[in-house]
Amino acid sequence: MxxxxxxxxxxxxxSREIILAIHQHIFTAHGLPVPAEEAIMGLVGLSHREVFTALVGADGPIDSLIAGYKERAWALRAANAFPExxxxxxxxxxxxxxxxxxxxxxxxxxxxxxxxxxxxxxxxxxxxxxxxxxxxxxxxxxxxxxxxxxxxxxxxxxxxxxxxxxxxxxxxxxxxxxxxxxxxxxxxxxxxxxxxxxxxxxxxxxxxxxxxxx
CATH class of the missing domain: 3.40.50.1000 (HAD superfamily/HAD-like)
Known part of the structure; x- marks a missing residue:
C-alpha cells in the first residue's frame, strides 16, 4: 500500500497572507523590527522554535513569540480574517x-x-x-x-x-x-x-x- x-x-x-500578517503583529507587539518577507517565507516548514530562533537568535524572546504566534493565528482563523x-x-x-x-x-x-x-x-x-x-x-x-x-x-x-x-x-x-x-x-x-x-x-x-x- x-x-x-x-x-x-x-x-x-x-497561507502566505496569514503568515505574514501574524509575523507583522507579533514582532510589532514585541517592539522588534519585522523581518523581511523573504526571511519569513524562507523558514516556512520549520517548527515555531526553529523559525523564531533563526529570526531573533537564541537569546531572543522565543517562547513569547511562539505563544503570541499561536494566539494570533487562532484569533485570525476564528474571525476568518484570512481564509487560507x-x-x-x-x-x-x-x-x-x-x-x-x-x-x-x-x-x-x-x-x-x-x-x-x-x-x-x-x-x-x-x-x-x-x-x-x-x-x-x-x-x-x-x-x-x-x-x-x-x-x-x-x-x-x-x-x-x-x-x-x-x-x-x-x-x-x-x-x-x-x-x-x-x-x-x-x-x-x-x-x-x-x-x-x-x-x-x-x-x-x-x-x-x-x-x-x-
Missing part, C-alpha cells in the same frame, strides 16, 4: 486519491495541531488520512520523525512513501527517512532550491502532480 504524505502551508494551502484557501486543484487531487483505494494519505507539517485538525475537518478529510504529524507532536523538519511515524501508522515502507512539499526541509526530511521527495512549484520556496535539496521531481501544478503520482 503506497503512502502519500502532504505538507500543508505552501503545498495544499495558500486551498490551492486550485488541491481538493480534486486529494479526493481522487481518497477514492483510488491503492494508497494511504498522511500529513507532515510545521503547522500546529489545532490548525492542522481544522484544515482536515473543514475539508472533510479527517477520516481519510491515516495520520497527521505536526510541530506540536514531533521534532522540526528536516528531522525524519514525522515521516517515520506516518509510515508506522500506515504500515508503509520507505520505498512505498512519497513526501510532497514546497520547502527544502520537506525534501531533506524525505531523504532522511528514505522516502521519495517531490517538490511543488507554487509554494514558498523556489524549484531550484527544492532540486538542490534532493527533489526527484517538481510538479508545476496539481494536474502535473497527479501525473507524477501515477
Amino acid at each position: 503506497r503512502l502519500i504524505v502532504f505538507d500543508i502551508d505552501g503545498t495544499l494551502v495558500d 484557501p486551498l490551492f486550485s486543484g488541491a481538493a480534486d487531487l486529494v479526493d481522487a486519491l481518497i477514492k483510488r483505494g491503492d494508497c494511504r494519505l498522511a500529513v507532515a507539517t510545521g503547522k500546529g495541531r489545532r490548525g492542522t485538525d481544522l484544515l482536515l475537518e473543514r475539508n472533510g478529510w479527517t477520516p481519510h488520512f491515516s495520520s497527521s504529524h505536526t510541530s506540536d507532536d514531533c521534532p522540526s523538519k528536516p528531522d525524519p520523525t514525522m515521516l517515520l511515524r506516518a509510515m508506522a501508522a500506515a504500515e508503509a515502507r520507505p520505498a512505498e512513501t512519497v513526501m510532497i512539499g514546497d520547502s527544502v526541509f520537506d525534501m531533506q526530511m524525505a531523504l532522511a527517512a528514505g522516502a521519495t521527495p517531490i517538490g511543488v512549484a507554487w509554494g514558498h520556496q523556489s524549484p531550484a532550491a527544492l532540486r538542490k535539496a534532493g527533489a526527484t521531481a517538481i510538479a508545476e501544478d496539481f494536474t502535473d502532480l497527479a501525473r507524477l503520482l501515477g
